[in-house]
Amino acid sequence: MPTVYFEDLEIGSVYLGRECVCDKDEMLEFSRRNDPWPFHVDEAAAARSPFGGVVASGGYIITLWYRSLIEIYNTPRATWAFLGAFDWKLKFRARRFARLTPSRRE
DSSP states (O other), rough: EEEOOGGSSSSEEEEEOEEEOHHHHHHHHHHHHOOOOHHHHHHHHHSSSSSOOOOHHHHHHHHHHHHHHHHHHOOOOOOOOOOOOGOOOOOOOOTTTOOEEOOOEE
C-alpha cells in the first residue's frame, strides 16, 4: 500500500470525510472524564458562561474528526503520512447535535 506525502497532493484538492454528529451523552461522558470544565459538563453553569450553554470539549471534537478522517487518510488504496496535524486550530464551537464535516484543502 503506497503512502501519500505532501508532494503527492494537488493544490485545490478537497477530501471530505463523513459527517459526524455530536451525541450529547457521549459528549458529556468524554468531558466528565477528560475535560471537566463546568461549561462542558454542567447545564446550569454553562448557561451562565460566555457560551450560553454546554459546548463540546476540543478533545471530543478531535475524537470525532479522527473517526471521520480515517476514511480519508487510510484507505485500501493508500495511507497518508502525518500531514500537518500539529497545525490544526479549532475556530468554532460545537454543541450537541452539531453536524461536523471535516475537510482538508491543499
